[in-house]
Amino acid sequence: MLVNISREELVIGIVSLVEEVLETKLIADLNADLTLFGLDSIKTIKLVVKIEEHYQIEFLDEELLIEYFSSVNKILELLSYK
Amino acid sequence: MYLLSISSSVTTPGATISPCVRKNSWVILYPESEITLKNGNMRRRVKSSHIYISNNCTIINEAKNCVKINIAFFCSSHVKSYHSDFFEALPFDLTNSLVNSFQATLNNADLKSIKLLNDLFDDYIHMKYQYKVKPVKKKIDSRLIRVHRIIRTRYSEQLSLTYIAEQIQCNPVYLSNTYSKVFKISPMKHLQNIRIGNARILLETTDFSILKITALVGYISTSQFSTYFKKHVGISPTEYRRLSKKTRERGGLVVSQYF
Known part of the structure; x- marks a missing residue:
């Protein structure tokens, strides 16, 4: 599903979804710990749903760990399997 | 930590x-002469120059004579699985407050010294585990995510709140409340x-009959569909199709939006 999307597009897409959920601008560091930007368990649920809706994918149960959504790079890594 | 003896x-x-002996047992000990301590597969001869802290160890006296051991038994409020096997030797110098407190309590176990020892031991374990224990891989509660998926992908089925709630083994009212709280919209x-939203796309991009679209987006009857459509969009489905066709003919773009 995601093969047609370039990495640049994906980065921009994920960053904007994350910013939308966290209601804040992110700094340029893709490894930044999103919990420092206010990512909590409820916002993680929102983020998961937004990513699933936007890219029309579904994460597997074992992928639904807070850890895997704790930085933009980690999310990108997760999406590289999709 | 609670000192037991x-x-x-x-x-x-x-x-x-x-x-x-228990899952939450801890000991602080120091022998007055050489003795063997076993922790897992590690077996070591230890001297009286250190105190030893462990939540899983065996003391073996391999000497030919008796060995005196000073030992404090603790009970932790966390079980061992939360910690993991622990064994550490602390140098026996007087700058270490935990060592000092251990000796002070051994000499005179009054409530004040016991409390201090408990607190210092707590601090010590806390400090050690902050660096040692990997954060527990916390799972994301997937129930609301699953509900969101059902709504997103199965809207063409006749879904009731009760049915959706059953899918995640949850009370319908509770589901509706938490869903609304998280997504700012009720399920x-x-x-x-x-x-x-999907009906609008179908009305604009296909020639499907209203009856067909009604079924495709999960309504039971065209009148039910029309009622909801009017409530959301302000005009009837037929009117909407007519207007969007007109706009297209004029070269305008009709952009479907979820709202």
Whole structure:
């Protein structure tokens, strides 16, 4: 599903979804710990749903760990399997 | 940490003692002469120059004579699985407050010194585990995510709140409340929005009959569909199709939006 999307597009897409959920601008560091930007368990649920809706994918149960959504790079890594 | 007992005891030659009997047992000990301590597969001869802290160790007296051991038994509020096997030797110098407190309590176990020892031990373990224990891989509660998926992908089915709640083994009212709190929209309202959004796309991009579209977006009857559509969009489906066709003919773009 995601093969047609370039990495640049994906980065921009994920960053904007994350910013939308966290209601804040992110700094340029893709490894930044999103919990420092206010990512909590409820916002993680929102983020998961937004990513699933936007890219029309579904994460597997074992992928639904807070850890895997704790930085933009980690999310990108997760999406590289999709 | 809660101190259960503190004492000097004598181990006889050949004795094997496992002081950490429970899942939340901890010991602080120091022998007055050489003795063997076993922790997992690690077996070491230890000297009286250190105190030893462990939640899983066996004391073995391999000497030919009795060995005196000063030992404090603790009970932790966390079980061992939360910690993991722990064994550490602390140098026996006077700058270490935990060592000092251990000795002070051994000499005179009053409530004040016991409390201080408990607190210092707590701090010590806390400090050690901050660096040692990897954060527990916390799972994301997937129930609301699953509900969101059902609404997103199965809107063409006749979904009721009760049915959706059953899918995640949850009370319908509780589901509706938490869903609304997280997504700022109730599950049934969200379902209607998705249905109407898709109906608009179908009205604009296909020649499907109203009856067919009604079924495709999960409504039971055309009158039910029309009622919801009017409530959301302001005009009837037929009118909407006519208007969008007109706009297209004029070269304008009709952009379907979820709202």
